[in-house]
Amino acid sequence: MKIDALRAGVAPGGLVNTTEIKVLICYILKSVKEPVPATKLCDLLFYEGIANAFEVSDSIESLLKNKNIVCVDEKEQTYTTTESGNNVADTLKATVPLSIREKACKSTLKMMAEIRNAKETDISIVRNGDNTYITCSALDNGNPIMSVQLLVSDESQAISIKNKFLESPSEIYSKIIDLFTNNN
Numbered sequence: 001m002k003i004d005a006l007r008a009g010v011a012p013g014g015l016v017n018t019t020e021i022k023v024l025i026c027y028i029l030k031s032v033k034e035p036v037p038a039t040k041l042c043d044l045l046f047y048e049g050i051a052n053a054f055e056v057s058d059s060i061e062s063l064l065k066n067k068n069i070v071c072v073d074e075k076e077q078t079y080t081t082t083e084s085g086n087n088v089a090d091t092l093k094a095t096v097p098l099s100i101r102e103k104a105c106k107s108t109l110k111m112m113a114e115i116r117n118a119k120e121t122d123i124s125i126v127r128n129g130d131n132t133y134i135t136c137s138a139l140d141n142g143n144p145i146m147s148v149q150l151l152v153s154d155e156s157q158a159i160s161i162k163n164k165f166l167e168s169p170s171e172i173y174s175k176i177i178d179l180f181t182n183n184n
Contacts, residue, residue: 030089
């Protein structure tokens with residue numbers, strides 16, 4: 001196999017063949033079934049050690065030029081596959097190791113959940129004198145359905161709470177409702 005991609009940031013076993021990177025992108029976009037932001041996908045594949053971010057970016061441009069993918073939101077730079085891209089994903093997916101495909105899809109799905117959760121929440125961290133407060137709100141159509149304000153020890157703890165809240169605001173909301181309505 002000809003190595004034609006940059007190795008910088010690619011873990012052993014990661015993709016260094018641009019054709020494989022293009023196939024993986026099509027496979028991810030087809031599997032996720034929702035538009036994915038290009039910059040986030042580049043960062044994700046780089047941080048996971050799957051592929052070089054520059055090569056991912058170039059591959060996205062090439063796939064776009066060849067009409068394998070299409071931009072569905074210019075402002076957010078989100079992409080999805082076309083029928084041609086779906087055919088690439090179906091036909092050539094075996095050229096990318098299963099472990100890489102699974103890792104990339106799992107990471108992308110997690111990233112997309114975090115993006116959705118961030119849109120459905122409002123979180124603020126405020127210092128007031130010696131005190132640090134975090135307010136976490138779950139939103140429905142931009143309106144808060146739940147807000148919780150906590151006094152925390154420091155900004156580090158606030159960030160930890162913020163990250164935990166962003167993982168699953170609906171689960172936290174459900175647990176709070178259960179606590180308030182449980183008759184036990």
